[in-house]
Amino acid sequence: MTLVAHVRDLRVEIDGRAIVDGVSLAAHAGRITALIGPSGSGKTTTGLALLGEYPAGAVVDGEVHTPAGPVGYIPQHPASVLNPARRVGALLADIAARHGGNRRERRHRTEEALRLAQIQDPAAVLRRFPHQLSGGQQQRVVLAQALLLGARVIVADEPTTGQDVLTKQGMVAELAVVAAQGIAVVLLSHDLGVVRELADEVVVMRDGRVVDRGPASSVLDGRVPEQPSAARAPRPPGQVRLEARNLTAWHRTTRGAVEVLSDIGVPVAAGECVALVGRSGSGKTTLGRCLAGLHRAYEGTVLLGGTPLPRSLRSRSRPELAAVQYVFQDAKAAFDEHRPVLDQVARSAVRLRGAAPAHARRTALSTLGEFGLGESLARRRPGELSGGELQRAAVARALLAEPQVLICDEITSGLDPATRATILDALARLRERDELSLVFITHDLAAAAVLADRIAVLDAGRIAESGPARRLLETPQHPVTQGLLSASLTQRA
Incomplete structure (x- = not known):
């Protein structure tokens, strides 16, 4: 085996706290090495070391050797490396x-x-801007960048995050092809199914240290991928709180407007969770952005409590802004990297509800605590939190506005099972306690089964099938739904 890159005895400290402590890693040509472990275990910091990148203010010790050529990087949140102003x-x-x-x-x-x-x-x-692509499409564009660069090593940080199971299968196949071409792949992932299928070697991390390593077959023995839960019984129908009526949306390109949603109708009742599922690029995120006022290029109507909402976020009143909150898939990009997380979470209550700053901070600490984030974590800047910790903080920030509707865009993608369960459990409690309505955009059919009362399946900008979650997951009628479920069961087998 040809050694292409390696890390030896890497230690990375921030403010005297070791986030990576004595980690060694080898990347060989044509082989896939997977780093697994819970959020905050140090996987991403170790992977980024191969690119010579470290958190701001980090004190670094150890040895990192990389090839003379470029090292490709596929981040968990691909929009962060795509220039939003260029097609x-x-x-x-x-x-x-x-x-x-x-x-x-x-x-x-x-x-x-x-x-x-x-x-x-x-x-x-090629004609679109990055924001006109789904998260899964952005991810694949970044992979194409790495292939064009001719990288000898590719660091793939949760490369299947935000992808439907069918597209995920394609990404798995492509990474296998990349390795077959003699490229070393370092895979950072929570998805044990993907790791089991791809990895030659597995390195297990926890609290910044390596706790196990070896061939994938031996390390993963006994680690069972999460199985889908039984679909929840639907809530009794209540009064419609948020509704999209006859909504047709488009993206503007150099060749004119391209339709991405066609005649969509989706009602969401008080305390109800409606899951939007479908393949990458099917229009789920665009629909969510229309509901939230983040995408104004549409015809039709979005109503809150029967009253039409302005298309643009900038035209909505403060109560309307507070009522419909959006949680982005890329939590890191949604935070100001220079301000403590606690201040940014509390600011939501001050700005949208007029809360006193002291009261807002107390509420922020309490809400963050519900998501497993104590005060010491809350007082840190975003760069000092893991992706899973930031995602929980993003949900908490939206809740500080005391919304009537929470739109969650792939918020469980790329999270370890414990963090995912924490978020889903907290959202379920809020629905029961506060009658919070949820629009849950997801590729994760198991999460949809846990949380959703109803599911709407999108395909090529149209609703292919919708109805009670249990019925759709147990007896799907449309080929798209059947294909997603079949692929999901195959992956988890």
């Missing part, structure tokens, strides 16, 4: 140009990289 085609054209060739050859290489990354319609994706 995908321009971003990839710059990379393709580094390897020479005429315009036609560069275009061919770019489209081929997108196809290898499981982009079904490369030409359409």
Whole structure:
């Protein structure tokens, strides 16, 4: 085996606290090494060390050796490495140009990289801006970037986060192809099914240290991927709180408007959870953004308590802003990296409800505590928290507005089972206690089964099937629903 990169005795400290302590790791050509462990275990910090990147203010000791060529990186939240002001085609054209060739050859290489990354319609994706893509599409564009760069090592941080099970299968296949081409892959993942299928070696981390390592077959023996839960019984129908009526939405591109949602109707009752599921790019996130006032390019109506809401967030009143809150998939990008998390969570109550600052901070600490985040964590800046900790803080911040409706966009993607369970349990309690309505955008059918009363399955911008969660999960009628369930069961087998 050819050693391509390695980390030896890596120690990373922030404010005297070791977030990685004595970690060693080897990446070999053509092999996949997986780092697993709970949120905050140090996986991402170790992976980023291969790119020479560390948290601000970190004190670093140990040895990191990488190849002379580039190290590719696929982050958990791909929007963070995509320039929002440039179309995908321009971003990839710059990379393709580094390897020479005429315009036609560069275009061919770019489209081929997108196809290898499981982009079904490369030409359409090249015309769009990153925000016009789903999280799964953004992830695959970043993989295409790494392939175009000619990286000898690729660090993949939760690369299947935010992807439906069918697209996830494609990403698994592509990473296997990447490794078969002699590229070393360092995979950071909570998804034991993906790790079991891909990894040659597994390194288990906890509290910044390696606690186990070895061949995947031996390390994963006895670690069973989470199984889908039985679907919950639907709540009795109540008064409609939020509703989309005849909603048709589009993205603007250089070739005009492209329709992404067509004649959507979705009601959400008080205390009800409606899950929006479907493949990446099916329109789920765009629908959620329309409901929240984050996407104004649509026709139709969004009503709150029977009253139409303004299309744009900027046109909504303070009570309307507080009433409908949105929790983003990329929690890191939603926080100001320079301010303590506690201050930002408390600010939601001050800004949207007029709460006194002292009272807001007490409420923020209490709410963060419900999500397992104590005061010492809350007083840190976002860069000092793990992805799972930040996601919990993002939910807490939205709840400080005391919303009537909470729109959750893939908030359980890429989380370890314990963190995922903490968030789902907290949301379930809030529904029962406060009659909170939830719009739950997810690829995680097991999470939808736990939380949702009703499920709407989207496909190519239309609702393919909708109804009570139990009925859809037990007796799906539409081929799209059947395919998602079949793939989910196969992956978890």
